[in-house]
Amino acid sequence: MKDVINEMHDYDKKRDASSKIRGFIFQDLLAIEKLISGQHEYLLSEWIEDVCYIDKKNIHIIQVKYYPKTSPKYDEIYKELYYDYLLCELENIQASLYLAIHKKTPVTKQKYQDVKNAIEGKKIIETTEQSKIVKEEIWAKGEAEGASVKIEAVQEATRTTEEVAGTIEDTVEVKIEKKEIDKINIKDQLKKIEDKWERIKYVIEILGSENKIKKFYCAYQVEYKEEITKYREQVSDVLYEYFKDKIGEIDLDEEExxxxxxxxxxxYIQEGYDNDRGFSTRARNKKELEEKTLKLFVVDNSVIISQMWMYVYASVNEIYSELEEDASIEEDILKRYKQLFESTLIYLKKLFDNDEGRHKFLLTITNSRTINFNDVDLKKEIKLLIENKNNFKCYILNCWKILMNIKCYNFGQYIDENIQEYIAFNLPNEVENIIIMGYQIPGSESRSVSNVFRKIHECKKRPSKWYYRGKHRGLKSYTWDATDIVSGDEEQAIDKISTEERFYIECLECIKTDEQMGDLEECNKCIFGKRCKIDGGEKGLW
Known part of the structure; x- marks a missing residue:
């Protein structure tokens, strides 16, 4: 089967995971769930379809769709799946086909006529989208009643499938003579057709029939999935249940x-997207994932750094998945956030390749007081990271929003690598050497600022600006005491604060992140300006 799967991939070599903007993480979560839940020989993403996995006899082909606000394009969905079905039939491969989908209202298998109309390019009436099995208002009535209706919907879909199966003609369809020669010609022609939809049209015209549409209808299934946040939790639970008895005792709690x-x-899944790799290196299998995972849980300090990186990797993926879920963010903006997401992982991975980079990262994203890494072992480092997870998420959102505002889509583009103690940015139209941080802890803002001040005060080259979300803002001096920074008594004339020791705290009130990541701001009129947009005060750094 491997040779056939390779050949089918050759028709669609231009498939690329990066072209999928909304639903990218959703697809990866589904791949993980399938990989862990079954006994498959291997699984591939963006190979023939969004996800496919193979056992000894069958190929399971999954088209993955995520619609937080728009309606599914069923004509495209069913044409693609039908095309997959016909190619598998051409190769005498038994195929199971699935539509794994999330949209605002649950989706069940549609009526046969709707699917047939979609394949034939006829209009599907919106009111029949759910095949009149499930009405939206019923789903909204409550969990108990909704569950009952869902069961009825599945039963009705099963009855519909059985009815269609009963009408399939039990005959061998031979559309063209000299079948083997035609098979070769068809495959040669497919390799010549560049446009995907032209390939699909060609295959349906040459190999399709009403009887085959019926067979396809009986072969495909619909899997409705929850929104990304909930689905992420479900997949995390699946992983934990699978590994919890294999990893032994470890000084971390269940959520960690x-x-x-x-x-x-x-x-592991995302490493398989490299289009330069062949089948053997792109294929994913559960045994290999298990081996990689269990190496992280041996009783050895050396693996703690890998644990920390996996924790950071999951957190950055979680942040981006929440943006995917935000239906208010337009596709072109989400596309840019995806670039920032990918470049962030690349930059942070470089930091985790050595102790200095990791310490630089931890100093930047934590609200802790002075950190003497000579006295902090790896177990304390990972605890420090975990304790500051929310602050880290805020840090990433602050960075992404500011970079998005200035049309920079490479996380590391403006980072000053000459500063070794913290992650420093030199942004255009802004003073040199700024530090972007997370948030001043609500209810403990003064303590947060005092702690950070003590930590930064010990750096050899101190930042001229802090981007630090919270209530404290304004011009300060590194000559002051930590308590003076937040006491409210530190207001002085700018000319009385030594130029060399000045720094300014930007509260970031004018840079919105909470459910407003799609609304861009003009930094030149706020954080880059010479006066505070909130209180009108002069920043005194120019």
Missing amino acids: IKDILLGTALL
Whole structure:
């Protein structure tokens, strides 16, 4: 079967995971779930279809769709799946086909006529989208009643499939003579057709028939999935249940272990997208994932760094998946955030390749007081990271939003690598040497600022600006005491603060992140300006 799968991939070699913007993480989560839940020989993403997995006799082909606000394009969905079905039939491969989908209202298998109309290019009436099995208002009535209706919907879909199966003609269809010669010609022609939809049209015209549409209808299934946030939790649970008895005792709680497991699995799946690799290196299998995962849980300090990286990897994926879920973010903006997401992982991975980079990262994203890494072992480092997870998420969102505002889609583009103690940015139209951080802890803002001040005060080259979300803002001096920074008594004339010791705290009130990542701001009129947009005060750094 491997040779056939390779040949089918040759027809669609231009498939590329990067072309999928909304639903990218959703697809990876589904791949993880399928890989862990079954006994498959191997699984591939973006190979023939979004996800496919193979056992000894069958190929399972899954088209993955994520619609937080739009309606499915069923004509495209069913034409693609029908095309896959016909190619498998041409190769005498038994195929199971699935539509794994999320949209605002649950989706069940449609009526045969709707699917047939979609394949034939006829209009599907919106009111029949759910095949009149499930009405949207019924789903909204409550969990108990909704569950009952869902059961009825599945039963009705099963009855519909059985009815269609009963009408399939039990005859061998021979559309063209000299079948073997035609098979070769068809495959040669497919390799010549560049446009995907032209290939699909060609295959349906040459190999399709009403009887085959019926067979396809009986062969495909619909899997409705929850929104990304909930689905992520479900997949984390699946991973934890599979590995919890294999990893033994470890000084981490259940949720922390889940994050490490998910980060490991996501990285393993995403490494398979490299289009320069052949089948043998792109194929994923459960045994290999298990080996990679269990190496992270041996009783050895050397693996803690890998655990930390998996935790960070999972967290950055989680942040981006939440943007995917935000229906208010337009596709072109989400596409840019995906570039920032990918470049962030590349940059952070370089930091984790050595102790200095990892310490630089931890100093930047934590609200802790002075950190003497000579006295901090790896177990304390991972605890420090976990304790600051929310602050890290805020840090990433702050960075992404500011970079998005200035049309920079490479996370590391403006980072000053000459600064070794923290992650420093030199942004255009802004003063040199700024540090972007997370948030001042609500209810403990003064303590947060004081702690960070003590930590930064010990750096050899201190930042001229802090981007630090919270209530404290304004011009400060590194000559002051930590308590003076937040006491409210530190207001002084700018000319009385030494130029060399000045720094300014940007509160980031004018840079919105909470459910407003799609609304861009003009940094030149706020954080890059010479005066504070909120209180009108002069920043005194120019």
